[in-house]
Amino acid sequence: MLSVLAASTPLLLAATGELVTERAGVLNLGVEGMMIVGAACGFGGAWLSGSIIIGALCGIVAGILMSLIFALMTLGLAVNQVATGLALTILGIGLSGLIGARFVGEKITPAPHLHIPGLSDIPLVGRILFGEDGFVYLSLALIVAVWYVLYRTRPGLILRACGDNHVSAHALGYPVLRIRMYAVMFGGACAGLAGAYLPLAYTPFFIPGMTAGRGWIALALVVFASWRPGRLVAGAYLFGAVTILQLHAQGAGLGVPSQLMSALPYLATVIVLVLISRARSGGSTAPAALGTVFVPDR
Amino acid sequence: MQLVLEKRAERSTGIALVSPLIAIALTLVTMSILFAILGKNPIAALGVYFIDPLTDSYSLQEIAVKATPLVMIAIGLSLCYLANAWNIGAEGQFLMGAVAGSWLAVKTQGTDAGHWVLPAMLLLGAIAGALYALIPALCKVRFGASEILTSLMLVYVADLLLDYLVRGPWRDPKGFNFPTTAEFDPVATVPVLIEGGRLHFGSIIALAVVAAGAVLLGRTIKGFEIRVVGAAPRAARFGGFNANQLVLVTFAISGALAGLAGIIEVAGPIGHLQPGISPGYGFTAIIVAFLGRLNPVGILIAGLFLALTFIGGEQAQIAMKIPLDVTKVFQGILLFYVLACDSLILYRFRFISASPKVQSGAH
Numbered sequence: 001m002l003s004v005l006a007a008s009t010p011l012l013l014a015a016t017g018e019l020v021t022e023r024a025g026v027l028n029l030g031v032e033g034m035m036i037v038g039a040a041c042g043f044g045g046a047w048l049s050g051s052i053i054i055g056a057l058c059g060i061v062a063g064i065l066m067s068l069i070f071a072l073m074t075l076g077l078a079v080n081q082v083a084t085g086l087a088l089t090i091l092g093i094g095l096s097g098l099i100g101a102r103f104v105g106e107k108i109t110p111a112p113h114l115h116i117p118g119l120s121d122i123p124l125v126g127r128i129l130f131g132e133d134g135f136v137y138l139s140l141a142l143i144v145a146v147w148y149v150l151y152r153t154r155p156g157l158i159l160r161a162c163g164d165n166h167v168s169a170h171a172l173g174y175p176v177l178r179i180r181m182y183a184v185m186f187g188g189a190c191a192g193l194a195g196a197y198l199p200l201a202y203t204p205f206f207i208p209g210m211t212a213g214r215g216w217i218a219l220a221l222v223v224f225a226s227w228r229p230g231r232l233v234a235g236a237y238l239f240g241a242v243t244i245l246q247l248h249a250q251g252a253g254l255g256v257p258s259q260l261m262s263a264l265p266y267l268a269t270v271i272v273l274v275l276i277s278r279a280r281s282g283g284s285t286a287p288a289a290l291g292t293v294f295v296p297d298r
Numbered sequence: 299m300q301l302v303l304e305k306r307a308e309r310s311t312g313i314a315l316v317s318p319l320i321a322i323a324l325t326l327v328t329m330s331i332l333f334a335i336l337g338k339n340p341i342a343a344l345g346v347y348f349i350d351p352l353t354d355s356y357s358l359q360e361i362a363v364k365a366t367p368l369v370m371i372a373i374g375l376s377l378c379y380l381a382n383a384w385n386i387g388a389e390g391q392f393l394m395g396a397v398a399g400s401w402l403a404v405k406t407q408g409t410d411a412g413h414w415v416l417p418a419m420l421l422l423g424a425i426a427g428a429l430y431a432l433i434p435a436l437c438k439v440r441f442g443a444s445e446i447l448t449s450l451m452l453v454y455v456a457d458l459l460l461d462y463l464v465r466g467p468w469r470d471p472k473g474f475n476f477p478t479t480a481e482f483d484p485v486a487t488v489p490v491l492i493e494g495g496r497l498h499f500g501s502i503i504a505l506a507v508v509a510a511g512a513v514l515l516g517r518t519i520k521g522f523e524i525r526v527v528g529a530a531p532r533a534a535r536f537g538g539f540n541a542n543q544l545v546l547v548t549f550a551i552s553g554a555l556a557g558l559a560g561i562i563e564v565a566g567p568i569g570h571l572q573p574g575i576s577p578g579y580g581f582t583a584i585i586v587a588f589l590g591r592l593n594p595v596g597i598l599i600a601g602l603f604l605a606l607t608f609i610g611g612e613q614a615q616i617a618m619k620i621p622l623d624v625t626k627v628f629q630g631i632l633l634f635y636v637l638a639c640d641s642l643i644l645y646r647f648r649f650i651s652a653s654p655k656v657q658s659g660a661h
Contacts (some may be wrong), residue, residue, distance in 0.1 A: 073637060262458050295645070
């Protein structure tokens with residue numbers, strides 16, 4: 001049985017990366033593309049090496065490389081971020097098919113689940129708290145770390161300043177483009193790991209297109225969370241729960257078409273986006289410079 | 299060495315014209331490297347991709363058939379993008395158009411319905427596409443929800459709806475359990491232009507759409523509003539143009555065109571409704587729109603070029619065992635180069651040495 005935590009983890013990882021990217025003022029719509037390349041490379045790395053860790057690292061590196069293309073385009077050449085993000089997704093889907101073709105049909109041993117005798121066997125909470133795979137805990141540690149860095153450290157303050165007003169940050173002498181590049185790379189690393197999680201832990205095989213729009217849902221989650229780490233966790237677990245719920249409902253055979261159940265996470269995303277945007281009609285909480293091009297004058 | 303962008307005093311028209319060509323040239327170079335990595339002869343592979351399809355009548359017709367939906371969708375998308383409204387769910391609107399039009403084809407199947415069926419199907423397709431596109435547009439205008447995300451989410455929903463219909467209520471009872479409707483009746487089928495050929499009437503409609511797009515953008519107030527709202531939102535506000543209304547209008551037009559393309563595809567080359575009716579036309583059309591510089595005539599040329607990559611990709615798979623995914627990689631790389639070269643229109647690239655800056659005025 002797939003748990004809510006496992007279903008939420010790829011969403012949380014990808015959304016954590018995108019949150020940092022967007023907090024620096026960059027809108028990278030290529031999360032889906034970075035994820036799917038991460039999935040192909042992650043599975044390939046794990047299958048060839050026999051190590052889940054090496055697979056995860058391959059996914060991370062692949063995500064970073066993809067994000068560097070995006071950084072070169074949007075930060076280096078001042079290209080429109082929306083269009084570049086779309087291009088990154090189209091490229092990523094093609095690349096992952098190309099890379100993953102030889103791994104389709106192969107299987108690996110999935111990432112092991114934590115087992116602490118006694119603790120993991122506690123009814124209800126035992127499995128959740130002490131019995132998941134390592135990535136689940138890693139994703140939670142990561143979002144806590146991101147919260148700490150963003151709100152409690154100087155680099156985090158500078159990063160947020162770049163996202164809110166790049167002209168002022170530049171005037172104060174901060175290297176806006178370089179900071180944004182690091183943020184984009186962090187987003188790429190997280191998306192790559194999120195993609196790799198799918199074939200390494202969620203299902204122990206690779207199929208083309210296996211991210212199935214999770215990258216886009218992660219983008220919606222960042223909006224849902226109002227760009228705040230705490231709400232991101234809540235949102236990711238909510239969506240994970242919807243995913244698991246529809247799987248169970250399909251299994252139970254409620255007489256509802258399975259396609260309707262499969263459509264639920266996507267419909268939920270639309271509905272949540274509308275509700276959140278409506279509730280926020282007073283003023284936007286998005287980073288003020290989000291998605292805008294910055295060309296420093298000399 | 300460090301790359302520095304310098305803003306040009308005005309847009310460079312010369313570069314605006316040649317930038318798509320530079321982008322294509324760079325893409326071909328990159329593809330040659332990719333073919334070499336895959337262990338194929340780059341010259342031979344490029345020949346199969348881009349030259350062979352142009353040498354026989356069947357492939358030439360097939361290029362026009364594939365270009366038809368691409369051009370129709372891209373014309374609509376270009377209106378959205380010019381107005382700074384980001385419809386990226388054309389794939390879903392395409393599918394919904396196909397579904398709505400097919401409904402009539404399925405319902406009139408085997409009856410002695412007259413020649414009104416096909417026009418009615420096309421109309422239904424366009425209306426359904428427009429309505430489906432208006433969902434994200436209304437969410438944007440009324441609630442401020444990102445149209446990018448909502449329009450994309452609805453692609454998955456449309457895909458699942460189509461899947462449900464052809465596996466459930468609309469499945470051909472004599473179809474050996476395949477998820478498909480029965481073949482449409484002749485009155486519900488788009489006629490071919492050449493007896494025994496593939497070229498169909500939809501291509502004529504696509505050309506009409508190009509002409510209409512050119513007139514709308516070049517000769518009407520609405521077209522002018524679209525351009526101004528996208529290029530200079532502040533000026534548009536002072537001019538009293540209603541940006542929200544334009545979001546609705548451009549989304550509705552592009553949805554209608556995508557829906558029309560969808561039903562034409564199903565009632566034409568395919569002949570029945572089934573899953574997988576689109577090899578990603580709605581997404582490839584985004585590339586077509588940008589490669590064509592958001593200009594109707596440019597889009598026509600770009601649509602034919604990207605149709606060529608679909609045909610070339612299929613032939614390269616058969617002739618040289620080159621994976622079909624290479625076509626998607628090609629399309630993605632092309633879009634990157636197009637966008638990068640577009641940057642040259644607004645900026646001048648200069649490389650300077652990254653030596654530490656000389657502090658001036660420190661005496």
